[in-house]
Amino acid sequence: MAALDCLMRRRSVRSYTGEPVTREELEKILVAGLIGPTGKGKKPWKFVVVTNPEKLEALSSMRRPAPGAFKTAGAAIAVFGNPSVSDTWVEDCAVAMENMHLAADDLGLGSVWIQGRLREADAGGSASDRARAVLGVESGLELEAVLLVGRIEHHPPFHSEADADWSFVSWDD
Numbered sequence: 001m002a003a004l005d006c007l008m009r010r011r012s013v014r015s016y017t018g019e020p021v022t023r024e025e026l027e028k029i030l031v032a033g034l035i036g037p038t039g040k041g042k043k044p045w046k047f048v049v050v051t052n053p054e055k056l057e058a059l060s061s062m063r064r065p066a067p068g069a070f071k072t073a074g075a076a077i078a079v080f081g082n083p084s085v086s087d088t089w090v091e092d093c094a095v096a097m098e099n100m101h102l103a104a105d106d107l108g109l110g111s112v113w114i115q116g117r118l119r120e121a122d123a124g125g126s127a128s129d130r131a132r133a134v135l136g137v138e139s140g141l142e143l144e145a146v147l148l149v150g151r152i153e154h155h156p157p158f159h160s161e162a163d164a165d166w167s168f169v170s171w172d173d
C-alpha cells in the first residue's frame with residue numbers, strides 16, 4: 001500500500017475480537033519500529049512484547065483507570081526509552097510507536113497508542129514504575145507508551161483529506 005493511503009486509513013482501534021496476533025505479524029510490526037530514525041542514529045530504547053492474557057491484564061494497571069482494551073488485545077508492545085543513551089529518547093520512541101502503529105494497520109490489524117510517560121498507574125505511582133514492575137524491566141528505562149495490537153472488531157472510518165485542519169498552517173506569503 002502506498003504510504004499516503006496507509007496514513008489515510010490509520011485510526012486508533014480500541015475494539016478487538018480477542019483472537020491472538022501471530023509472532024510473524026508482531027515481528028513485522030517490530031521491524032517497522034526498529035528501523036525508525038533516531039537522533040544521531042542512537043537507539044535509546046527497549047521493546048517488550050506481551051501476548052500472555054494474564055500479563056496483559058496486569059499491564060493494564062499501568063494507567064488509571066485501567067484501559068479496557070487490554071482485555072481483548074492480542075498483544076502489547078511496551079516501548080521504553082533510555083535517557084542516559086540519548087536526549088532525544090522521547091522523540092525516538094514516539095517515532096518508533098508511530099511506525100509500528102502504521103505497520104499494524106498495513107497488516108490489517110488494529111492498534112492504539114496508550115500513553116505511559118507522565119501518566120499515573122491505577123494504584124498510584126507512575127505508569128512507568130508499574131510497567132517496569134509488571135514486565136521486570138531494569139530501572140533507568142522510562143516507559144514512553146504501549147502499543148496495543150489486536151484483530152479488529154470495529155475500525156473507525158478512514159481519514160480523508162477533508163479532515164486536515166488548515167487553521168494550524170501558515171504560509172510565508
Ligand SMILES: Cc1cc2nc3c(=O)[nH]c(=O)nc-3n(C[C@H](O)[C@H](O)[C@H](O)COP(=O)(O)O)c2cc1C
Nearest residue numbers: 010011012013014067112113114115116145156159
Ligand atoms: C501521544 C499520544 C498519546 C495517546 N494516548 C492515548 C491513550 O493513552 N489512550 C488512548 O486510548 N489513545 C491514546 N492516543 C490515541 C489518540 O486518542 C488518537 O490518536 C486521537 O484521538 C485521534 O484519533 P485517530 O488516531 O483515530 O485518528 C494517543 C495518541 C498519541 C499520539
